Amino acid sequence: MPLSKIKVIAFDADDTLWVNETFFRKAEEEFCELLEDFMPKEEANKLLFDVEMKNLPLYGYGIKPFTLSLIEAAITISNGSTTVDLIQKLIEKGKQMLQEPIELIDGIDVTLDVLSKKYRLVMATKGDLLDQERKLINSGLEKYFHHIEIVSDKTEKQYSKLVKHLDINVEEFLMVGNSLKSDVLPVLNIGAHAFHIPFHTTWVHEMVEEEVRHPNFKSFTKASQLLDYL
Structure with missing residues (x-):
């Protein structure tokens, strides 16, 4: 036509x-580094993606759903032993992404x-x-x-x-x-x-x-x- x-x-x-996706890739890298004591980076990144896919029908797309998936993945990767300090870091990462210029x-x-x-x-x-x-x-x-x-x-x-x-x-x-x-x-x-x-x-x-x-x-x-x- x-x-x-x-x-x-x-x-x-x-x-x-x-620009948007660059911030997500950076956040994923930082997440995997934070959880490196519990799981190799590549495995942690795959687990995070699986959590995001599972949550997509419930949360939809965006930074806030991504932040919730970060927290859930951290709890899973650490077998429930993740600290309040780490959870706080993930929350702050989400807030930082929301305020990127x-x-x-x-x-x-x-x-x-x-x-x-x-x-x-x-x-x-x-x-x-x-x-x-x-x-x-x-x-x-x-x-x-x-x-x-x-x-x-x-x-x-x-x-x-x-x-x-x-x-x-x-x-x-x-x-x-x-x-x-x-x-x-x-x-x-x-x-x-x-x-x-x-x-x-x-x-x-x-x-x-x-x-x-x-x-x-x-x-x-x-x-x-x-x-x-x-």
């Missing part, structure tokens, strides 16, 4: 508008400025409502968006609801994001367009092995390249 039909462009937030993805502000003059722009992301709203405000990018959509997960059903809410046809919708699993595949499956801009670090849960081949799909290395097509 031609890009000339696009009316609304939705952007993912974390690692599409601003916003680092915009290179070129995203200029790209949004140009596109906002031609299209309706939407921020469509998953995660914790309070945290994502705070990051959006602190980013200085809020002025570019016509609508903000923060959901518990990104599924075909959620994207279809968003398209309906925006009162457009599915072929008039374009999603831009760093995750093939969340930002690309479900969007293509409903018949819309999807652009992929990979971030240098990807959470294991968001990785897909399949190569995407679809007429409504394009991949870029940086945000400014969108302007060559839109």
Whole structure:
């Protein structure tokens, strides 16, 4: 379908508008170092991931659920002998992550400025409502968006609801994001367009092995390249 039909462009937030995953990887490394007396780092990291996956249906995505998983994993790894001091360190790590300064993805502000003059722009992301709203405000990018959509997960059903809410046809919708699993595949499956801009670090849960081949799909290395097509 031609890009000339696009009316609304939705952007993912974390690692599409601003840096996010880097903070999680750093926290994981520090966690494994703290628990090294109980378990080798690689094993501890795998156990933490398993705990996160188990908790995902209950807690959803975001820093606060991640912090709870850190605490639970620490208790498991230490066989219940973890100290109050260690738990406090993990809580403080979560608070620190919530207060990290916003680092915009290179070129995203200029790209949004140009596109906002031609299209309706939407921020469509998953995660914790309070945290994502705070990051959006602190980013200085809020002025570019016509609508903000923060959901518990990104599924075909959620994207279809968003398209309906925006009162457009599915072929008039374009999603831009760093995750093939969340930002690309479900969007293509409903018949819309999807652009992929990979971030240098990807959470294991968001990785897909399949190569995407679809007429409504394009991949870029940086945000400014969108302007060559839109």
